[in-house]
Amino acid sequence: MxxxxxxxxxxxxxxxxxxxxxxxxxxxxxxxxxxxxxxxxxxxxxxxxxxxxxxxxxxxxxxxxxxxxxxxxxxxxxxxxxxxxxxxxxxxxxxxxxxxxxxxxxxxxxxxxxxxxxxxxxxxxxxxxxxxxxxxxxxxxxxxxxxxxxxxxxxxxxxxxxxxxxxxxxxxxxxxxxxxxxxxxxxxxxxxxxxxxxxxxxxxxxxxxxxxxxxxxxxxxxVRVGGERVELEFASAAALALAVADLDVPASGERSVTVATTGTAAEVRELLQRMDKVGATVDKVAIHRPTLDDVFFALTGGNPR
Structure with missing residues (x-):
């Protein structure tokens, strides 16, 4: 009812x-x-x-x-x-x-x-x-x-x-x-x-x-504003340049890139192994999940109230 x-x-x-x-x-x-x-x-x-x-x-x-x-x-x-x-x-x-x-x-x-x-x-x-x-x-x-x-x-x-x-x-x-x-x-x-x-x-x-x-x-x-993202922060600018070239994505920070992911351990592990192969040393890894804040700003462009 x-x-x-x-x-x-x-x-x-x-x-x-x-x-x-x-x-x-x-x-x-x-x-x-x-x-x-x-x-x-x-x-x-x-x-x-x-x-x-x-x-x-x-x-x-x-x-x-x-x-x-x-x-x-x-x-x-x-x-x-x-x-x-x-x-x-x-x-x-x-x-x-x-x-x-x-x-x-x-x-x-x-x-x-x-x-x-x-x-x-x-x-x-x-x-x-x-x-x-x-x-x-x-x-x-x-x-x-x-x-x-x-x-x-x-x-x-x-x-x-x-x-x-x-x-x-x-x-x-x-x-x-x-x-x-x-x-x-x-x-x-x-x-x-x-x-x-x-x-x-x-x-x-x-x-x-x-x-x-x-x-x-x-x-x-x-889900409407996108899936999970993995952010890779590199040990040096040179490592960042290698990652950008291999992944074909723009830098998202001074020494970081952001890549779409399903968030599974296997996929993240594969990504890190790929970076090792090209010589791009990863310093930090962070998984970002979309929040209701992301939804709000994407769909209204305003402040919640």
Whole structure:
């Protein structure tokens, strides 16, 4: 079953085309990563799927409910965690969670029980009775995510959930996201960290100027910008000259060349033996694999955001 379906969605603000015919599907129980430069249209698409903005054209559904004609049903199936933690600093962590539970029409006892469960799950049990204004940035972010899960929605939108967090807090958030997907939730993630999408997303879409420029797994997108490369650094300029002549490739550095490779040990060994035969002494060897950064810059030419 597809948790999210988007067909030909477009949106403009005045003369500015923000989204231009976006198509995507997100299977239930997976993590979907949406990447793109500043102004690419990521947040607009999330706001459309969360029923906060109406599309100008096309259609979209969440859990088989249309985001325009069945907006109320969609809102009952989702949670949205924005870029900045939406917590009440003058309440305790537990009070924040109980408040959300009561707003979602849970009884007093059920809301309290759910608050205890979430505080334990997000490693906030000891801090649960402290005022949120005393929390660190990572703690606030975890509480914010916990608040969005009070009613255990099947679809969760996370808009740059780890922005501004230290590496340890970011790793904790990654663990929580993985656990959500493992528990059957569908996670729609926007992020400015390419490594984050690489680590978490089952599928990734890159958009640029409102247009989808790539869609697939991280591995398939990396293949699009080329395979692995082996870099050979030579002991001298003379050795470099011999290698360039034998391999018929240009120098890639002051004393190095880069050659396409499958990355197998046998192929690298054969290449080194070839260099030995022509007298080109190799000083260092490095294997370079394409990264999601390579994909991003090759397809958008921009900065991730």
């Amino acid at each position: 597809d948790a999210i379906q988007v067909h030909g969605v477009s949106k403009s603000y005045g003369s500015q085309r923000v989204l231009d015919g976006i198509d995507l599907t997100v299977p239930a129980g997976t993590v979907f990563g949406l990447l793109g430069p500043n102004g690419a249209g990521k947040t607009t698409l999330v706001r459309i799927l969360a029923t906060l903005v109406r599309p100008d054209a096309g259609r979209a559904s969440v859990m088989r409910h249309d985001v325009v004609s069945e907006a109320f049903e969609v809102r009952r199936k989702i949670s949205l965690t924005g870029q900045y933690a939406a917590v009440d600093e003058l309440q305790t962590g537990r009070e924040n969670l109980v408040m959300v539970g009561r707003l979602c029409r849970l009884g007093r006892r059920a809301a309290g029980q759910r608050a205890v469960e979430l505080l334990e799950r997000f490693d906030l049990a000891e801090a649960g009775r402290k005022l949120v204004k005393t929390y660190s940035g990572g703690m606030r972010r975890r509480l914010d995510l916990a608040m969005s899960l009070v009613t255990a929605p099947p679809v969760i939108f996370l808009d740059e959930p780890t922005t501004g967090l230290d590496p340890r807090s970011r790793q904790q958030m990654w663990s929580f996201v993985r656990s959500l997907a493992a528990g059957g939730s569908t996670v729609f993630l926007t992020t400015q960290y390419l490594e984050e999408a690489d680590q978490l997303a089952d599928r990734i879409m890159l958009i640029d100027h409102g247009v989808a420029v790539a869609d697939g797994t991280a591995a398939s997108l990396k």
